Structure formats: structure tokens, C-alpha cells
Amino acid sequence: MDLTANVPADLIKDGNEANFMADVVETSKTVPVIVDFWAPWCGPCKTLGPALEAAVTKARGKVKMVKIDVDQNQGIAGQLRIQSIPTVYAFVNGQPVDGFTGAQTPAQIDAFIARVVAQSPAGADDGLDEALEAAVQMLEAGEIDDAVQTYAAILGEDEGNVAAIAGLARCYVAQGLLDDARGILDKAPMQKANDAAILAVRAQIDLAEAAAGAGDLGELQARVDADASDHQARFELAEAMLANRQTEAAIEQLLELYRRDRDWNEAAAKTQLIKVFDSLGPKDPLALKGRRRLSSLAFA
Numbered sequence: 001m002d003l004t005a006n007v008p009a010d011l012i013k014d015g016n017e018a019n020f021m022a023d024v025v026e027t028s029k030t031v032p033v034i035v036d037f038w039a040p041w042c043g044p045c046k047t048l049g050p051a052l053e054a055a056v057t058k059a060r061g062k063v064k065m066v067k068i069d070v071d072q073n074q075g076i077a078g079q080l081r082i083q084s085i086p087t088v089y090a091f092v093n094g095q096p097v098d099g100f101t102g103a104q105t106p107a108q109i110d111a112f113i114a115r116v117v118a119q120s121p122a123g124a125d126d127g128l129d130e131a132l133e134a135a136v137q138m139l140e141a142g143e144i145d146d147a148v149q150t151y152a153a154i155l156g157e158d159e160g161n162v163a164a165i166a167g168l169a170r171c172y173v174a175q176g177l178l179d180d181a182r183g184i185l186d187k188a189p190m191q192k193a194n195d196a197a198i199l200a201v202r203a204q205i206d207l208a209e210a211a212a213g214a215g216d217l218g219e220l221q222a223r224v225d226a227d228a229s230d231h232q233a234r235f236e237l238a239e240a241m242l243a244n245r246q247t248e249a250a251i252e253q254l255l256e257l258y259r260r261d262r263d264w265n266e267a268a269a270k271t272q273l274i275k276v277f278d279s280l281g282p283k284d285p286l287a288l289k290g291r292r293r294l295s296s297l298a299f300a
Helices: 020-029 043-058 074-079 106-118 125-140 144-157 162-174 178-185 196-212 217-226 231-243 247-260 264-280 285-298
Strands: 012-015 033-038 064-069 087-092 095-101
Touching: 012 020, 012 043, 020 033, 020 064, 020 087, 033 043, 043 064, 043 106, 087 106, 095 106, 106 125, 106 144, 125 144, 125 162, 144 162, 162 178, 162 196, 178 196, 196 231, 196 264, 217 231, 231 247, 231 264, 247 264, 247 285, 264 285
Parallel strands: 012 064, 033 064
Antiparallel strands: 033 087, 087 095
């Protein structure tokens, strides 16, 4: 796919002292502007510059980039107190709002761009949507710190954004910070308390707490193998499987427990299954299949 298709021609440009006000300060009042301070002799600049350009191009007009050669524009470098290069600033509404110094990984650059896009002066929904998409990708890739920063930037622009609240809570769950995750969920607007994304994270928190006290997988499997009617062992086996990310196997054990005795321990199997399904989300194939099977057993 051609990433340059339908991208503004002035997306990335060389800047100088004469056009800095127009290209950076004034332009940033309508679209965020990334300013890359570099020099031809700077080794890290030769890597960072192209990586920044690629990320800005990928954002497809949600942010622009101006490159400033500090050797040729010492006045600007002095005014902005550039001490070392590469240094990158993001301008929004005429003011620097974010930045970094030194080399960055591709993930860190993507996170930076996403945070900046989220602060678009136009406040456009598509800017937040793009930032949310980037944050989801970071979280799924295990880049938790970058995802946290991106979700926090989105909430700085839209404190009631349910997707960002749920996403930030998921980050905390991934870090084992369950109390922090609950605290973030409590900030969701009251009318959104039962939103699928919020319910999913609450279920993830409950399952994470249960997993923390899960027993030994091998020992529990041996107990079930020795006595298929040992409901407590089967329930604990499912918890241990969840703790070991064996979600499908855990669902199977809970469905089997429900089939054998749906009322055991105040319908604990059904309650746990609903939590698992909620944690997976309404569109997850495992959740959809599991809900159908649970319904079939309920009406059998």
C-alpha cells in the first residue's frame, strides 16, 4: 500500500528562522507540528529523522513535521534551549506540549505521534480514534508503558473516553496493578458503567485475582483424573488454566462442571464462565462459542 497516497504535499518540510513562525507556531494552531532539531554530523539524527518521517507519513495528515538544522539556525536552537541533538518537540496551539531527546525505538516514536495526534487543536474525533488504535496496538505488542502514556494523553483531551479508560485499566491489569485498574474504571461516566469495554476489564480484574491464588496445574489435573466428580478440584483446575493463559481449556472444564451440576456452589461454574466471556469481549470467537454452549446446556 502506498502510504503517500492522499497525503498533503507540505506534510514534511525543511524549516528555518524565517519561516518558523508560519510553519510551526501558526500551523500548530490547526494541526500538531513535530519539530526535529538535527545536524548533518549527528549520527543518531540520521536514524531518527527517517523514522520520524515514516511515522508522520503514516499518520496521514494528522500531524506535520518541520526539520531544523541547528547549525544553520542557531537562533531558534538557542531560544528553545536545545542542549543536544537529536531533540524533538511537538507544538500544539503555538506551544511545545511534548518532546524527547536522543534515539527512540519505533514503538516509542509511534507512541509519541499518537500522544501528539490526541492533542490535535481541532479536537477532531478521528485524531482520538487514531491515537486509540495506536494504543491498542502498543498494548497488544506488550509495549505497556507506551500504551499507558498514550491512553493518558487521550484522557487528557477527553476524560470520559470509555475506550481510553478501559484501555488504561487493561494496561494496569497487565502490570499486576489491580487496585489502580479499579481506580481508573471508577472514573468512567455513570451512564457508561455497564459498557462492554468496562465490564470486560472488571472481569479481567476478578479473574486475575483468582489466578493469583490458583493451585498447581498438574496436581489439580491429577485430582480431576482420579475423581471426575470432584467439583472443587475441577473448578480450581479451571482457575489454574486461566492463570496459565489456557483460556479455551478452562472454558471446557467450567462447561463440564456446569453440565455435571449447574447448581454446585451457588452456580459458581456459570458465574465464572460469564466472567471469562465478559473478559474476552462480545465479539471474541471463544466467548461466542462458549455462550452458545452454555445456553444449550441451560435448556437441555
